[in-house]
Amino acid sequence: MLAYIFGVVLFALGICVSVALHEAGHMLSAKAFGMKVRRYFIGFGPKVFSFRRGETEYGVKWIPLGGFCDIAGMTALDEVTPDEAPRAMWRFKTWKRTIVLAAGSVTHFLLGFIVLYLMACTMGLPNAMIGKAQIATVADCVQNATTEDQVLNPNCQSTGATVAPAKAGGLQPGDEIVAVGGTETKTYSDVTAKIQPLSGPVDFEVKRDGQLIHLTINVAQVERPVSDTSSGSQGATKIVKVGTIGVGFPTYLHYNAVSAFGGAGMFTADMFAQTWDRLLEFPERIPAVVHSIFGGERDPNTPVSVVGASRIGGEAVEAGLWPLFLILLASLNFFVGVFNLLPLLPLDGGHIAVTWYERVRDWVRGLRGKAAGGPVDYTKLSAITMVLVFVGGAVTLLTVTADIVNPIRLQ
Missing domain, CATH: 2.30.42.10 (PDZ domain)
Known part of the structure; x- marks a missing residue:
């Protein structure tokens, strides 16, 4: 039981670190381009502590289920002070804003690759997925x-x-x-x-x-x-x-420090393909989640929440299946990274889509001899955003409930 609890806590900690580094990706890339980063916090809710270094406030909040990076002028709705206005994010070139917005997902991809690389160098990578x-x-x-x-x-x-x-x-x-x-x-x-x-x-x-x-x-x-x-x-x-x-x-494929780059790269490509397949199947799996909540058998291919993933991670540690624990952690990073790039608000991919809409719109206006338009008015997109937030919240509630009352188990 102690090993199970340790595994659950360790997996949850891994998720928290991933989210913190996701926001750090936004922060570091924004600072590199000269944008003003007001705040970088880990968690939500009441503040535990914070400190200021330079122009940025860093801190931790009580609920460790995420984090945020407050970049001045991320949208035109964001009020900026006169001294912030020249460094507002929406004033920067499209490619710079795209890099900042995508940096969080790229961080997840790097984390997943690092986990797989370390596995390749030590315990090896499961051949069941590569199939060599x-x-x-x-x-x-x-x-x-x-x-x-x-x-x-x-x-x-x-x-x-x-x-x-x-x-x-x-x-x-x-x-x-x-x-x-x-x-x-x-x-x-x-x-x-x-x-x-x-x-x-x-x-x-x-x-x-x-x-x-x-x-x-x-x-x-x-x-x-x-x-x-x-x-x-x-x-x-x-x-x-x-x-x-x-x-x-072979059950596992083993590599040295150099060949592990190629092995982890192949494994990463395969996991990306599987992640995309799971995303396409996601909507059709939701009815099975609802069915499992009301007593039906839980399909192991149905989506899991952070709660479910942590429970599986705990069972993996309890059974001594550390490769499974690490593969699960890497796959979760890949899934979050890909999902976050979907062109839907309030995801980063939605902001990227708006950024490139502005770029293409201004290019077309230029061809017609017109001046560039202003930043997109996000208030006109608020209704769609709220619907997506509601759907996302409902799916999260369903998966968490299923993972509590009828969780997926290793055995």
Whole structure:
């Protein structure tokens, strides 16, 4: 229990640090361009303490669920004093304002990458997401199996065991399978899917020490247990014939300090793609969240709040699954970073959209011989902004409620 509480607190602290650095990204970029930053606070609510350094007040508030960076003249509605007016944010060039507004999300992306880089250098990155088809082990034999125990712990002395096709065909640990039967295989799941329906001699294209070689592997058909979805019984299995060659792929991919940049970069790209997919699926997952609140089974693919993510982080620490804890923390940073760039007010992406609307509008006016227009009147966008704030608040309330009454669990 103590480990669980420690994990929850540690994950929540990680979120607080991420948010604080998000706002620091806005502050530092604004200061770099000469904009006036009035205040930088971590948290909301009553002030705990603050101090002033130069023209900026720094402080902490009691509710550690966010923070803010107060930049003079962020919008035309922001009242500025005469001495602030020349350095008001809306007076700066479009590209500078865009960088300042995007700096928070960029900070999240950097944090996520740093977490993955440190993982790559130490414990390694889970191959389940990258799916690299580099062979880790070559079995001595393959055999029929009617239970999972037999699959995981093959006994080469059992009846029907034969020399593994991979061993007989010359495959070695470290080889990367790049094609099976002339079909490119980018991941180990591609290799498995391609091999399972095959039997007999098959051409394998393998990368070994940077060189491509061709090997002929005699794929064997063996019996394996698989889930029987047609039976209607949960956990039921059936025995099927599948092709196998007797190789194992790495659970984790390990890197040195230099190669970790490439490994973390590939992993980051994959997580970005998954984050975008989750965002597209977000609206259609909300009914399942509501269903789970009223007693329905919680779909593990439904959105979670900070509460739910912290609980999962706590369970990961309790189970000793530190890689899962760190992957969850990195993925949360990527999600927040991408979500914050959506062109919707009051998100940073909404402010960026308004900034570029002004730029394009003034360009068009220039072509027509007219003077540039003034800053966008945010009061005309207030109704849309309030609707989005209401929707966002409702979704947050739903996910927090679901994470309290029917949370997603690791087991």
